[in-house]
Amino acid sequence: MEPWLIVGAGRLGLQLARGLSQRDVPLAGILCRSPESRANAGKVLPEQLLLDADDPLPVVARVLLAVRDREIEETARALAPGLASQAVILHCSGALGPAVLEPLAQGGFATGVFHPMLAFPHPLEPPVDFRGAVVTLAGHPVAVAAARELAQALGMLPVEVSNLTWPLYHAAAALAGPLVYALLQAAREELQRAGFPAEKAPQAVANLAKTAAEHAHRAGGWGFLTGPLVRGDWETVRAHRSALQPEVRAMYDAITAFTRARLGRELPLEEGEREDE
The missing domain is CATH 1.20.120 (Four Helix Bundle (Hemerythrin (Met), subunit A))
Known part of the structure; x- marks a missing residue:
């Protein structure tokens, strides 16, 4: 499996990083975007996985965006120049769907959604058990295939969707x-x-x-x-x-x-x- 770069070390990003590292899924690192998230990540993950905003990022072919909805497109655009050609970029929002990454898709990246239907506690709480939880996947076939591989590594139940009404879906999840x-x-x-x-x-x-x-x-x-x-x-x-x-x-x-x-x-x-x- 290609190594994943996780962007965002909040509740979701840090729990995903912990879950993947426990299952020996290769991680290129986790990008911590604030001193607080960096401090939290340092308490539960190896130091070599932690990346700060001003650190040079590894060239990767798999990116998982665990950031606020309003920051997804801007964050992806900022990362794009340093990514491998035709890299997979997934975001974890259930409210927006694949369309928010359409500018990146037009640039040749395989974009999609990886939305775990789970509630995530404070990052330093015990690791979330991903096994058996539904994760909603959507987007370019290459992105969905990578998302499915990620879901299976976590023991999750992937559900692939198309033409979903994302605001209604997310309201139901709420x-x-x-x-x-x-x-x-x-x-x-x-x-x-x-x-x-x-x-x-x-x-x-x-x-x-x-x-x-x-x-x-x-x-x-x-x-x-x-x-x-x-x-x-x-x-x-x-x-x-x-x-x-x-x-x-x-x-x-x-x-x-x-x-x-x-x-x-x-x-x-x-x-x-x-x-x-």
């Missing part, structure tokens, strides 16, 4: 990732407000969320949904609404409305509600 994280924090806060022991609340919420996610995965739909909506316990729902903080109640109401809209006639009717003729 619903399953960072917005779930926010929802779990709301649940933890409300548990503590209710008088539940603060030190036990994170574990209680995590276990409940884990089993709910497992049920949703196995069911592949709504079949394993539980709770007062499914049982028709409308008094309980009203009691929930009265007890929640206003901003949490807004989330509760939105998710309840979505659930009712999707399940419709499968849910018991609320008191005073009439089934349409």
Whole structure:
């Protein structure tokens, strides 16, 4: 396998570098773009892999951009003159798709997307387990082939797509990732407000969320949904609404409305509600 240059030593870049180095995938280095990221990288990676912005870069044929969405095109353009002819350039954004690298593609580079559908912690947290996680691939066939090889080295499940609506795809990923994280924090806060022991609340919420996610995965739909909506316990729902903080109640109401809209006639009717003729 060709060695990879990873650009960006934040949450994603550093976790990818750690995962690849643990699996003996050749790395040309990781480009650290700030003193903080350089310091973090130095705590978990060999010194010889660390590159600063003013260091001469190795001539490589494989580049993985783990930078902010707004920096992808500019970063790729800056790197291009020092890359091998017809190098593969992948970015890790799920919001933009291959089009953001089109100027590089017109210059003869094979460009594409490598978007892991995982949540990444602080760079110095324990290494992420990539095994079995989905990674979305798109772009030029040569770039997709290189991305697939990278995914397989990490033990990931590559899913190749074309004609994807990238903003919608990324919004769906946000619903399953960072917005779930926010929802779990709301649940933890409300548990503590209710008088539940603060030190036990994170574990209680995590276990409940884990089993709910497992049920949703196995069911592949709504079949394993539980709770007062499914049982028709409308008094309980009203009691929930009265007890929640206003901003949490807004989330509760939105998710309840979505659930009712999707399940419709499968849910018991609320008191005073009439089934349409």
